[in-house]
Amino acid sequence: MLSGTDLVAGYRKGEPVLDGVNLEVPPGTVVGLAGPSGCGKSTLARVLALLQQPWSGRVVLDGEPVHRFRHATPRAQRTAVGVVFQHPRPAVDQRFTLRQVVAEPLRATGRPDAVDALAEEVGLTPELLTRRPHEVSDGQLQRACLARALALEPRYLVCDEMTAMLDASTTAALVRVVDRRVREDGTGVLAISHDEELLDHWAAHVVPLGTGSI
Numbered sequence: 001m002l003s004g005t006d007l008v009a010g011y012r013k014g015e016p017v018l019d020g021v022n023l024e025v026p027p028g029t030v031v032g033l034a035g036p037s038g039c040g041k042s043t044l045a046r047v048l049a050l051l052q053q054p055w056s057g058r059v060v061l062d063g064e065p066v067h068r069f070r071h072a073t074p075r076a077q078r079t080a081v082g083v084v085f086q087h088p089r090p091a092v093d094q095r096f097t098l099r100q101v102v103a104e105p106l107r108a109t110g111r112p113d114a115v116d117a118l119a120e121e122v123g124l125t126p127e128l129l130t131r132r133p134h135e136v137s138d139g140q141l142q143r144a145c146l147a148r149a150l151a152l153e154p155r156y157l158v159c160d161e162m163t164a165m166l167d168a169s170t171t172a173a174l175v176r177v178v179d180r181r182v183r184e185d186g187t188g189v190l191a192i193s194h195d196e197e198l199l200d201h202w203a204a205h206v207v208p209l210g211t212g213s214i
């Protein structure tokens, strides 16, 4: 289970964006997170992806409390949670080929050959892997970002508006990729979206943020 308890987080002193939020993402489940723009969904995503330290409250990852966030997060905890953001372009190094984008987290593992299986999993052809970000579409780049997030077989995946920039067929394809991991590997997913129809169809249940306590 990936859980946040009594989370308080924000950016300006005295103005918390999250004020006592509780959320649980069990393994093998897609939990949807919905709420109006600006209510703190991305902030909660960053806290649960261990990229932002909450002011107070606890994040617990499979029974282990998380004490350090951002670059200080221990590798074992950092690799246990993958994340995919809405905008793929700022999320990648523009000088890399897509093969290098996907291979980035694999460097430390000595398994660069895993790139081909990951590319196939997300529907990227070998030819697309040779291209750089400016030579591919948003959807193709987002496929590479999803492959990168899945490369270390995270136990949890945070999808923060992962499909908001994408057409219906690419959205369906990426949701299928994530669903297969949920089914076959027991990955727990936090799916954040403005698209209620998508969440109703994708998530086991949808948690509202910004409409009182959750």
Ligand SMILES: Nc1ncnc2c1ncn2[C@@H]1O[C@H](COP(=O)(O)OP(=O)(O)OP(=O)(O)O)[C@@H](O)[C@H]1O
Pocket: 011, 012, 017, 035, 036, 037, 038, 039, 040, 041, 042, 043, 044
């Ligand atoms: N880096 C930042 N510095 C200062 N304020 C920020 C920062 N990031 C977000 N905020 C503020 O925190 C609040 C919550 O933002 P957040 O992005 O978490 O909301 P959201 O629900 O994901 O919004 P959206 O649905 O529009 O993406 C907003 O008022 C936003 O302006």
